[in-house]
Amino acid sequence: MSKYSIHVLEYAFVEEFPLSGLVYGAHNQGTCKLPYGYVLIKGNGHNILVDCGHDYAAYGKTLSDRFGVINWRSPADVLAEVDVTPADITDVIITHAHFDHMGGIQFFPNATFYIQERELSKWIQIMSLPRQFRWLMVATDPADILRCVALAEQGRLVSLSGDHEDLFPGVDVMLSKESHTPGSQYVVVRNDGLRESSDGYVLAGDLVYRDENLTGGDPDDPHYIPVGLATGSQTNILMTMDRMVKAVGGDRKRVIAAHEERLPGYYPSRITDAGLSIVEIALATGEPSAVA
Numbered sequence: 417m418s419k420y421s422i423h424v425l426e427y428a429f430v431e432e433f434p435l436s437g438l439v440y441g442a443h444n445q446g447t448c449k450l451p452y453g454y455v456l457i458k459g460n461g462h463n464i465l466v467d468c469g470h471d472y473a474a475y476g477k478t479l480s481d482r483f484g485v486i487n488w489r490s491p492a493d494v495l496a497e498v499d500v501t502p503a504d505i506t507d508v509i510i511t512h513a514h515f516d517h518m519g520g521i522q523f524f525p526n527a528t529f530y531i532q533e534r535e536l537s538k539w540i541q542i543m544s545l546p547r548q549f550r551w552l553m554v555a556t557d558p559a560d561i562l563r564c565v566a567l568a569e570q571g572r573l574v575s576l577s578g579d580h581e582d583l584f585p586g587v588d589v590m591l592s593k594e595s596h597t598p599g600s601q602y603v604v605v606r607n608d609g610l611r612e613s614s615d616g617y618v619l620a621g622d623l624v625y626r627d628e629n630l631t632g633g634d635p636d637d638p639h640y641i642p643v644g645l646a647t648g649s650q651t652n653i654l655m656t657m658d659r660m661v662k663a664v665g666g667d668r669k670r671v672i673a674a675h676e677e678r679l680p681g682y683y684p685s686r687i688t689d690a691g692l693s694i695v696e697i698a699l700a701t702g703e704p705s706a707v708a
């Protein structure tokens with residue numbers, strides 16, 4: 417019995433992104449497609465998003481254009497492909513505060529948001545640093561931080577301190593401190609509901625960008641390579657990758673990276689009329705496929 421349906425929904429992409437931006441040290445190894453997406457976990461009366469994309473407006477548009485993001489579609493358009501509206505979203509787990517993960521807060525009027533307390537407070541601290549530290553803000557929109565604080569005033573923010581098992585039944589969030597960002601978190605879905613799950617998936621946020629981060633390009637004798645962008649410790653990222661792989665019993669394909677362009681080839685998927693992919697990671701028992 418699977419409790420949740422899990423879909424990775426692409427909402428925009430970069431056509432040619434330097435591989436070295438994703439796999440640490442992969443200099444002069446060319447470019448790849450970089451999809452931007454969020455993950456819908458549906459079941460048990462919840463429509464949970466892991467991250468919420470960004471708005472192609474204001475500074476979100478500026479950052480988008482700087483990274484070469486094209487073909488942006490709104491959450492209303494993207495979620496319609498799986499028969500969900502933004503108003504139906506009950507909960508949003510923010511893996512970290514980069515603009516393409518947290519820049520869509522305003523699209524989800526009924527959702528409660530979950531972020532690590534450390535992620536929020538440390539970004540406020542980073543925003544307070546002198547101008548010469550602005551590289552740290554390379555992918556952060558200050559307006560998103562303000563919107564996140566506003567959620568607290570509205571009673572719609574849950575700030576987490578560390579790992580949290582069963583945030584929803586069978587859904588754990590795990591802190592990866594001082595890694596990709598100060599307080600990144602990733603999500604483990606134990607889809608059989610068991611504590612020692614044999615049907616687990618990890619939704620990795622930006623702690624894994626591509627397969628090479630988990631395999632080193634050698635699946636037969638794998639080693640971990642950090643992601644290409646981090647403000648924290650690369651060692652912490654490698655330790656987190658190992659925790660992730662162990663959480664899915666060593667099956668690396670169950671560590672889901674929404675930025676991995678090859679993901680639609682690993683699971684049932686389809687391309688929408690807008691030219692964006694929908695990847696069906698899991699289906700709750702009895703649910704019809706959204707990609708057939």
Ligand SMILES: [Zn+2]
Pocket residue numbers: 512514555596622
């Ligand atoms: Zn990021």
